[in-house]
Amino acid sequence: MQRLMLLGDEAIGQGAIDGGMSGIYAYPGTPSTEIMEYVQNSKEAAEKEIQREWSANEKTAMEAALGMSYAGKRSMVCMKHVGLNVAADPFMNSAITGVHGGLLVVSADDPSMHSSQNEQDSRFYGKFAMIPILEPSNQQEAYNMAYTGFELSEKLGVPVLIRITTRLSHSRSGVEKQQSKTQRELSLPEDLKQFILLPANARKRYANLVKSQPAFEAVAEDSKFNELYPGKNRKLGIIACGIAYNYLMENFRDQKPEYPILKISHYPIPRKKVEKLLFSCKEVLIMEEGYPLVEEMLKGFQEKGTKIKGRLDGSLPRVGELDPNHVAKSLGKKVHYGSKIPDFVPDRPPALCKGCGHADVFNALNEALEKYGKGKVFSDIGCYTLGALPPYNAINSCVDMGASITMAIGATDAGLKPSVAVIGDSTFTHSGMTGLLDAVYKKSPITLIISDNYTTAMTGGQFSLATNRLEQICLGLGVEKEHLRILVPLKKNHDDNVKIIKEELKYSGVSVILAQRECVQTLLKKKRNQKPVTSNQ
Amino acid sequence: MKCDIILSGVGGQGILTIAAAIGMAALENDLYLKQAEVHGMSQRGGAVQSNLRLSDKEIASDLIPYGQADLILSVEPMESLRYLPYLSDNGWLVTNSKPFINIPDYPDIEKIMEEIKKNPNHLILDADKMAMDLGSPRSANIIMLGAASLYIDIPIENFEKGIQKLFGRKGEEVVKVNIEALHKGRDYGKSAQLTN
Numbered sequence: 001m002q003r004l005m006l007l008g009d010e011a012i013g014q015g016a017i018d019g020g021m022s023g024i025y026a027y028p029g030t031p032s033t034e035i036m037e038y039v040q041n042s043k044e045a046a047e048k049e050i051q052r053e054w055s056a057n058e059k060t061a062m063e064a065a066l067g068m069s070y071a072g073k074r075s076m077v078c079m080k081h082v083g084l085n086v087a088a089d090p091f092m093n094s095a096i097t098g099v100h101g102g103l104l105v106v107s108a109d110d111p112s113m114h115s116s117q118n119e120q121d122s123r124f125y126g127k128f129a130m131i132p133i134l135e136p137s138n139q140q141e142a143y144n145m146a147y148t149g150f151e152l153s154e155k156l157g158v159p160v161l162i163r164i165t166t167r168l169s170h171s172r173s174g175v176e177k178q179q180s181k182t183q184r185e186l187s188l189p190e191d192l193k194q195f196i197l198l199p200a201n202a203r204k205r206y207a208n209l210v211k212s213q214p215a216f217e218a219v220a221e222d223s224k225f226n227e228l229y230p231g232k233n234r235k236l237g238i239i240a241c242g243i244a245y246n247y248l249m250e251n252f253r254d255q256k257p258e259y260p261i262l263k264i265s266h267y268p269i270p271r272k273k274v275e276k277l278l279f280s281c282k283e284v285l286i287m288e289e290g291y292p293l294v295e296e297m298l299k300g301f302q303e304k305g306t307k308i309k310g311r312l313d314g315s316l317p318r319v320g321e322l323d324p325n326h327v328a329k330s331l332g333k334k335v336h337y338g339s340k341i342p343d344f345v346p347d348r349p350p351a352l353c354k355g356c357g358h359a360d361v362f363n364a365l366n367e368a369l370e371k372y373g374k375g376k377v378f379s380d381i382g383c384y385t386l387g388a389l390p391p392y393n394a395i396n397s398c399v400d401m402g403a404s405i406t407m408a409i410g411a412t413d414a415g416l417k418p419s420v421a422v423i424g425d426s427t428f429t430h431s432g433m434t435g436l437l438d439a440v441y442k443k444s445p446i447t448l449i450i451s452d453n454y455t456t457a458m459t460g461g462q463f464s465l466a467t468n469r470l471e472q473i474c475l476g477l478g479v480e481k482e483h484l485r486i487l488v489p490l491k492k493n494h495d496d497n498v499k500i501i502k503e504e505l506k507y508s509g510v511s512v513i514l515a516q517r518e519c520v521q522t523l524l525k526k527k528r529n530q531k532p533v534t535s536n537q
Numbered sequence: 538m539k540c541d542i543i544l545s546g547v548g549g550q551g552i553l554t555i556a557a558a559i560g561m562a563a564l565e566n567d568l569y570l571k572q573a574e575v576h577g578m579s580q581r582g583g584a585v586q587s588n589l590r591l592s593d594k595e596i597a598s599d600l601i602p603y604g605q606a607d608l609i610l611s612v613e614p615m616e617s618l619r620y621l622p623y624l625s626d627n628g629w630l631v632t633n634s635k636p637f638i639n640i641p642d643y644p645d646i647e648k649i650m651e652e653i654k655k656n657p658n659h660l661i662l663d664a665d666k667m668a669m670d671l672g673s674p675r676s677a678n679i680i681m682l683g684a685a686s687l688y689i690d691i692p693i694e695n696f697e698k699g700i701q702k703l704f705g706r707k708g709e710e711v712v713k714v715n716i717e718a719l720h721k722g723r724d725y726g727k728s729a730q731l732t733n
Contacts, residue, residue: 338624348639
């Protein structure tokens with residue numbers, strides 16, 4: 001059997017290729033990006049002619065994946081946890097329409113917020129949509145779940161959510177590959193009304209979804225991904241979900257655990273297995289990455305009977321990701337620290353790269369805004385969010401994709417003048433265009449700077465759908481030609497750029513300033529690929 | 538055999554290349570391996586680390602617990618100190634001496650060196666200069682790997698094979714200079730051991 005060294009993300013990509021996938025849809029977002037990148041770079045995927053282009057955002061990606069499912073083929077859609085908020089509308093409704101070809105939705109959560117605005121737990125979305133959830137504990141399981149997930153989805157007639165977290169996404173280990181399955185042929189759903197969610201139909205479909213719940217639970221009960229391991233010491237039983245199982249086993253490296261352990265990696269929660277553990281142990285400790293979903297369900301309001309411990313009673317920290325140390329403490333084990341970090345070692349936060357065009361944008365903007373005072377700039381999700389840090393201190397918001405433009409509209413409605421929005425090119429085409437249409441329609445006096453570096457930079461330089469289209473998009477949305485200004489953010493143009501921004505700040509209508517210069521990272525990458533080098537930096 | 542390694546540095550310094558080289562060598566040795574990387578925002582000039590775990594038995598956690606790392610391999614001196622709580626009592630700290638200063642409050646380098654030297658098992662080398670002398674400034678990380686290879690229980694031939702695999706597609710010249718860099722780092726480490 002072939003053994004590959006794969007990131008958790010890559011294992012999902014390979015599992016889906018081998019599982020007979022015909023199309024993958026995604027928008028880049030840490031920690032999910034490498035799933036699509038892996039499939040894009042895969043020779044096998046190219047030979048199989050698997051569809052694998054980036055989408056404009058997670059919602060369009062989710063809908064395209066559902067369309068492929070309608071046409072009878074197997075599809076996958078991948079996103080980071082907050083991307084599932086963007087895709088929530090089609091996601092929730094895809095549970096009602098159900099699937100024709102198998103459909104896997106992968107959401108990669110980021111507990112501890114290594115690269116995100118929050119640490120929401122996607123399992124709640126799966127429960128909300130009432131569909132099965134798979135949560136791999138290691139790279140091999142990630143592969144296996146993608147490999148067998150399409151059939152599970154087809155068997156149960158609904159999409160299946162695969163939930164992973166940062167550590168598994170970005171950790172590499174050996175994975176054994178299975179034999180590749182053939183793709184499905186194009187075919188229409190048996191019932192051509194299945195996907196029409198008119199109220200009369202939707203009610204039937206929803207009733208069907210509700211009726212299917214016991215079947216979903218029965219499948220989870222027998223799933224090979226859920227396992228109850230016996231243990232002699234019944235003072236404590238342990239439920240470990242997904243990757244928490246690995247942290248638990250790390251603490252029993254040289255011995256067999258003495259406690260009974262239930263590993264959960266397939267939801268809905270396997271009720272019978274849980275009851276067996278619950279009724280045979282004095283206390284149950286629940287280890288889960290993210291929110292205390294299982295713990296809350298078991299705890300309920302009346303705390304009687306078996307004592308439930310976990311993230312709610314402080315046995316484990318309520319926020320942030322788990323690790324072997326937290327788990328050791330919750331088991332009453334002693335943690336052996338090395339030596340202390342010397343006090344004089346400061347943090348080293350990320351920063352804009354040397355020579356980055358965003359830096360020149362912020363320097364010019366700061367100077368142009370000097371006479372108006374602080375607090376006028378709404379911004380967005382991307383490298384340029386780092387403009388919030390010194391030495392720039394240039395922005396005052398970062399909430400969700402596209403919010404810079406619409407928050408600037410609301411603030412100027414409240415009387416804030418000037419009201420400035422700074423957004424990147426890829427974020428603009430992801431979720432900024434509709435907001436700009438609002439501004440044009442209302443003639444909102446906002447100044448929008450699109451800092452265009454011709455790439456989706458923060459996630460590693462993926463193709464940006466905005467490239468070479470921004471001028472036409474803005475004009476098409478109704479931005480006036482005289483107030484669509486273009487500048488090149490370079491030090492030598494600083495004075496001219498300040499002048500342009502100042503002029504547009506004075507205009508009491510919609511202004512768009514396109515600041516265009518290629519990302520220094522993608523530029524370097526191109527140069528490196530032109531000549532042989534000695535190290536992959 | 539069990540070897541838990543923390544690789545540290547600053548985003549963009551190429552610690553993942555070192556991780557990949559060790560990974561390839563470990564595969565040559567038929568070892569289990571887990572390697573947790575940092576992707577995303579921190580890669581933009583922030584502190585980055587990679588947890589690399591090698592073992593002849595199956596490995597559970599992707600993350601190394603406190604006090605269990607056998608080796609900290611750092612391509613930047615101050616960053617080597619950030620992971621001290623993970624270093625085991627007998628663990629080795631191998632670091633490049635050249636500071637990467639991209640923050641205004643970077644501490645005095647003498648103070649950093651003093652702190653590194655407090656560790657009974659430490660090895661400091663100027664890998665950038667050694668790479669320059671070799672005529673291959675980009676091989677500094679492989680020189681670091683060569684020095685650290687003394688504390689990883691894998692035969693040197695397998696590191697060579699790993700480098701061959703990693704740089705093979707870039708041509709024989711690149712492979713050759715990096716194998717040279719590997720030995721240069723290793724020889725330096727050996728001579729430092731003798732003088733200690």
